[in-house]
Structure formats: structure tokens, C-alpha cells
Amino acid sequence: MAKKVVATLKTATGKDWAKVIRAVKSEKTGAYTFKEEMVPVDKVQDTLAGK
Structure with a gap:
């Protein structure tokens, strides 16, 4: 799967996207999990701010 993401990001249109x-933190167990998402480069700050 990682190879596909890397190959996609190297295309001309792939450079407009960032992987966040x-x-x-889980409220139930207190353990941390990681959420990954692909967002446009100009929306990265909005995504990190939770908007």
C-alpha cells in the first residue's frame, strides 16, 4: 500500500496533496491511535486545527 501512495504523490497532480x-487519544482506554488522511496542501492547517 505504501508503494502506491508514494507513486501517486510523485505525479504532477500528486504534489498538491499532503498526508496528515x-x-x-481514546477516551475509553487512554491509548493513542493514529489517524491518516490525504488533504490538499492548502487545507493542511485547517485540518490540523480541527476545522
Whole structure:
């Protein structure tokens, strides 16, 4: 799967996207899990701010 993401990001249109990985704490267990999502480069700050 990682190879496909890397290959996609190297295309001309792939450079407009960024992969955002956030650590999210579970309220039930207190353990951290990681959430990954692909967002447009200009929306990265909005995504990290939770908007």
C-alpha cells in the first residue's frame, strides 16, 4: 500500500496533496491511535486545527 501512495504523490497532480497523520487519544482506554488522511496542501492547517 505504501508503494502506491508514494507513486501517486510523485505525479504532477500528486504534489498538491499532503498526508496528515494525527495521534488521537481514546477516551475509553487512554491509548493513542493514529489517524491518516490525504488533504490538499492548502487545507493542511485547517485540518490540523480541527476545522
